[in-house]
Amino acid sequence: MRFARRLLPLITLGLLASTSAYAADAVSPVTPEMVEAEAGGWTFAVSPYFWAAGLSGDVAQFGLPTTIHVSADFSDILDNLEFGAMAIGEARYDRYSIFGDIIYAKLSSDSATSRGVFAERVDVTSETFAGLFGAGYSVLTDERSYLDVVAGARVWDVNTEISLTGGILDGRSVSDGQTWVDGMVGMRGRYDINENFYLTGWGLVGAGDADVDWDVAAAIGYRFNDTFSALLGYRALGVDYDKDGFIFDVVQQGPIMGLVVHF
Template sequence: MKHSIAFASVLAVGLLAASAGQAADIASPMAPELKQTEREGWTFAVSPYFWAAGMSGDTGLFGLPTVHTDMDFADILDDLDFGAMAIGEARYDRYSIFADIMYSKISSGSGTPRGIVADHVDVSTETFAGLIGAGYAVLQDDRGHLDLVAGARVWHSSTNISFSGGILDGVSRSDSATWVDGLAGVRAKYSITDKVYFTGWGLVGGGGANVDWDVAGGIGYSFNDKVSAVVGYRALGVDYSSDGFVMDIVEQGPIFGVVMHF
């Protein structure tokens, strides 16, 4: 059952998500710097990223008692089948629209003692977190901006358990949950030099979940007007429970992203 939410870590990376993100992750995007062109108008940025997050917390499926999970990123990576995370942002003067998408698929299998109930058990988990939001810069100058933001994150997590051999040969069961959380907070960016800048965000909210929060901070470097990179640290937590499905976890770890501006 530990895999029922291992996402996220990558969802995670992840997964996000997840990052959101959504991961969800998760979560205002780590879109470092969106430089305005000489002409006035919209600017855009797209950033695939990698979140090496570990995970701790409680999970539960099928109405069974919750199980405490504590895994580092290496544990999650061993069972990761696929993970994808990306952020996009559009900005016009003080206004911005952004999205943060995280998806992961994790699977694992093992034999069972004596092989009476089953010879082998396979567990697979898919997790998606997608955040979309908008912001307004309450402070803005040539060196950076501070945005107030609000948005919504959609979560979906599903786990399938199947048995082969033994008494339960051919038996398969699935449990899943989908919910939406409203989030609000801040995003900020401040340039130290023409090349180096700080960026970060903090979001909190709820809705389907009792609480959904996402914080991050990082430092970025602009190679040119089109490409920049960011390295930082991100932590995301969600506490959801309904109809025997429990996902009360915190994911945290380093995050790396390459940002393409156009």
């Protein structure tokens, strides 16, 4: 258990997987550029994005009697990243829209023990999935802007495994995890300042299995031409989940940088 206490702060660096995903083209997770469909009036967007966020909050796993406070910047998390991915997709028709925002990361770390009696090495693997799925309706729309009322659900899946190698406990492993769903409501929108610059953002809040679940973002975009545009913004996401001794009360926030390619 002493090993778990020492390693738990490192484990929790990966509990919000979105902090460290890689993408060839990075875009804001707010309201991505639409690509016109050939027919039917539909517009579509599918975009990976990059979010250089840090993580802070309180967590508890594996039946530990106390919570652990975690505070890590993006570089700390990136050092332990094994795999990560983020993507958002949206389809719009007239005033209606459906969308999804997927976040996944797998972090791992290993460390030698001080005496090597019970175990010579401890390996820690943490996987987190957060998927937001919803629909929206434009309550305000004109040639330069729109404002959507949106509703949906966010699915969380957080899992951590500790494996021991060598010593008396060689080959033993223990895992802990939870899956939960929160209903979300909010608004998102876009405003074209001129032919090149535009503002975009969203704000969502909800609850369900978690006491509270929220997500806000804002960005400014620059359209180079019909094919390329760039985005720079900021996103913050928080969740407070506490059930059966599993505590996941964290806030993740950081800048968003993006390059959108239309095709």
